[in-house]
Amino acid sequence: MPQLVRLFTMQPTHDVILIGCGCSSLQWLSRFMDTESAEQHQVLILDKNETPPDRTWCFWSKKAHGYEHLVSYSWSKIRFASRFGEVSHNIAPYSYQYISGRDFFAAADEGLLKQPNITRLTDEAAATQRVNGHTSVETTSGQFSAGRVLSSVPDPAKILQNGDPKPLSKLWQHFRGWFIKTSEAAFDPEEVVLMDFRTPQTDGAVFFYVLPFSEDYALVECTVFGEQLWDRFAYEEALRTYISTYITAEPYEVVNTEEGRIPMSQRDFRKLGFDGTEPLGTAAGLVKPSTGYMFLRSLRDVESRFAENPKAAVSPRFSFYDGLLLGIIEHEPEQVAGIMTALFTRNPVQRVFRFLDEESSLAEEIRMFATLPWAPFLKQLAKQTFQSKNPDS
Numbered sequence: 001m002p003q004l005v006r007l008f009t010m011q012p013t014h015d016v017i018l019i020g021c022g023c024s025s026l027q028w029l030s031r032f033m034d035t036e037s038a039e040q041h042q043v044l045i046l047d048k049n050e051t052p053p054d055r056t057w058c059f060w061s062k063k064a065h066g067y068e069h070l071v072s073y074s075w076s077k078i079r080f081a082s083r084f085g086e087v088s089h090n091i092a093p094y095s096y097q098y099i100s101g102r103d104f105f106a107a108a109d110e111g112l113l114k115q116p117n118i119t120r121l122t123d124e125a126a127a128t129q130r131v132n133g134h135t136s137v138e139t140t141s142g143q144f145s146a147g148r149v150l151s152s153v154p155d156p157a158k159i160l161q162n163g164d165p166k167p168l169s170k171l172w173q174h175f176r177g178w179f180i181k182t183s184e185a186a187f188d189p190e191e192v193v194l195m196d197f198r199t200p201q202t203d204g205a206v207f208f209y210v211l212p213f214s215e216d217y218a219l220v221e222c223t224v225f226g227e228q229l230w231d232r233f234a235y236e237e238a239l240r241t242y243i244s245t246y247i248t249a250e251p252y253e254v255v256n257t258e259e260g261r262i263p264m265s266q267r268d269f270r271k272l273g274f275d276g277t278e279p280l281g282t283a284a285g286l287v288k289p290s291t292g293y294m295f296l297r298s299l300r301d302v303e304s305r306f307a308e309n310p311k312a313a314v315s316p317r318f319s320f321y322d323g324l325l326l327g328i329i330e331h332e333p334e335q336v337a338g339i340m341t342a343l344f345t346r347n348p349v350q351r352v353f354r355f356l357d358e359e360s361s362l363a364e365e366i367r368m369f370a371t372l373p374w375a376p377f378l379k380q381l382a383k384q385t386f387q388s389k390n391p392d393s
């Protein structure tokens with residue numbers, strides 16, 4: 001039977017299929033299972049990997065989000081430092097929270113994924129097709145179909161398609177961190193170092209991030225916003241120098257490492273999704289391009305999808321601000337430390353968090369922009385206005 005005829009006559013194998021069994025799919029599935037008659041739906045969740053991605057999620061929050069039982073650490077203060085100044089903020093009513101991926105996925109394995117109507121399969125989605133009211137998903141081992149297919153994974157074939165030779169992203173947030181155990185008390189367990197720019201600004205905007213789990217145990221991470229990816233040795237040299245200069249001169253042990261890279265891109269990820277699927281998480285463009293934070297943004301998006309009047313996940317006003325900052329990171333990375341210093345030292349941190357959460361009012365944003373160095377933003381504004389009028393230039 002020809003392929004198209006087979007697709008037309010085929011009965012859906014499931015009611016719902018999720019491509020990717022990561023953060024946003026599990027957030028969505030958990031919310032879906034709270035809806036009436038959810039257990040009558042046969043759900044298939046596909047992931048190409050047997051073991052989940054090894055990562056942790058941090059975010060600031062002042063509201064209940066439903067994952068409190070998985071928060072293993074939280075902090076009440078944040079510190080910001082650069083050669084222009086240093087500040088520590090008490091962030092109440094917010095707290096900075098940490099969820100380990102291991103706990104998040106273990107909880108899903110033990111609860112959500114054990115429901116009799118949910119099947120978790122290790123299999124890779126290769127292509128999809130919308131036919132006759134349902135979407136068929138071709139995988140490495142077979143073919144499945146459902147009326148509703150959601151995907152947190154962009155279609156790899158589309159990333160380089162449509163005559164656009166650009167890779168997924170020009171700019172990356174890339175990082176490598178060490179979990180270190182020091183031989184003496186070296187950290188304030190109440191305080192996260194959110195950004196410390198006191199390091200050479202090589203290949204982009206470079207800063208350190210320190211999450212202290214106790215007085216002698218912390219994750220110290222070297223993060224770069226830039227085009228050029230680093231090899232392991234470059235991070236390690238920067239880490240060694242930072243630790244000996246600002247944390248401890250005494251011996252310490254590297255217990256574990258974390259590394260990753262997150263695209264800092266404003267490409268419309270929703271156009272890169274698998275055909276006939278509803279995008280979630282990364283595929284819905286929910287990793288905030290200017291910061292890389294996604295956990296709560298994706299959760300808000302999931303909540304909104306189940307609400308009576310769903311809201312657009314990405315606001316044009318905040319996309320515009322993200323675009324200006326990405327432009328500065330790309331063309332004048334040496335300005336980033338000064339901008340961040342002004343942001344964190346001249347504004348109440350609660351205002352900064354509301355802005356980064358895209359919950360601030362225009363009046364609040366104007367007050368905040370008045371505290372920042374204007375020149376790089378005006379330069380970017382002029383550049384982007386010119387480019388939008390002369391797209392071929």
Ligand SMILES: Cc1cc2nc3c(=O)[nH]c(=O)nc-3n(C[C@H](O)[C@H](O)[C@H](O)COP(=O)(O)OP(=O)(O)OC[C@H]3O[C@@H](n4cnc5c(N)ncnc54)[C@H](O)[C@@H]3O)c2cc1C
Binds near residue numbers: 049123126152
């Ligand atoms: C190392 C790292 C640290 C991060 N830390 C934070 C943080 O602290 N706070 C924060 O808010 N955000 C953070 N992020 C950003 C963001 O929250 C995460 O990337 C988040 O996991 C994205 O969720 P997701 O559901 O879109 O994708 P993922 O959680 O990455 O899940 C996608 C899943 O799809 C699977 N998959 C891929 N292709 C296919 C295919 N063709 N077929 C089937 N399965 C497939 C993958 O194996 C993966 O399991 C971090 C990102 C990284 C990389």
